[in-house]
Amino acid sequence: MKxxxxxxxxxxxxxxNNSFLLDVRTDEEYEEKHIPNSTxxxxxxxxKFMDEINELDKSKNFYVYCRSGKRSAQACQILDQVGAANTYNLQGGITEWEGETNAN
Known part of the structure; x- marks a missing residue:
């Protein structure tokens, strides 16, 4: 994890070109605001998280975020343990995100 x-x-x-954008927050948080094209x-x-993680293509580069960066750091560690090639944690999470967001 980086x-x-x-x-x-x-x-x-x-x-x-080999990225996978992963939001590890709750449904409610995701509906409030999320980065476009995130899963x-x-x-x-x-x-459920473990079941779904195990189905993902581990050759992807995983860009992971949450609200503040703590849950996403944990998710990166889990992804690393199940064989993900590269994981990247967003420091500060979506709270500090200045890029584009979507709300449902």
Whole structure:
């Protein structure tokens, strides 16, 4: 796992042709605001989270975020343990995100 600043994470994600954008917050948080094209898997739903993580293409570069960066750091560690090639945690989470967001 690499901890990336907001600027580094955004630039790297936007220039990565093998990226997978993962939001590990709750359904409610995701509906409130999320980064476009992200896939949401709630890390608090442990079994479902693990089942879904195991189905993902581990050769992808995972760009992971949450509200503040703590849950996403945990998710990056889990992804690393199940064989993900590269994981990148967004420092400060969506709270500090200055890029584009969507709300449902």
């Amino acid at each position: 901890e990336l600043s907001q600027k580094e994470w955004k630039e790297q994600y936007e220039n990565d 949401q898997l709630d890390i608090f739903q442990a079994q």
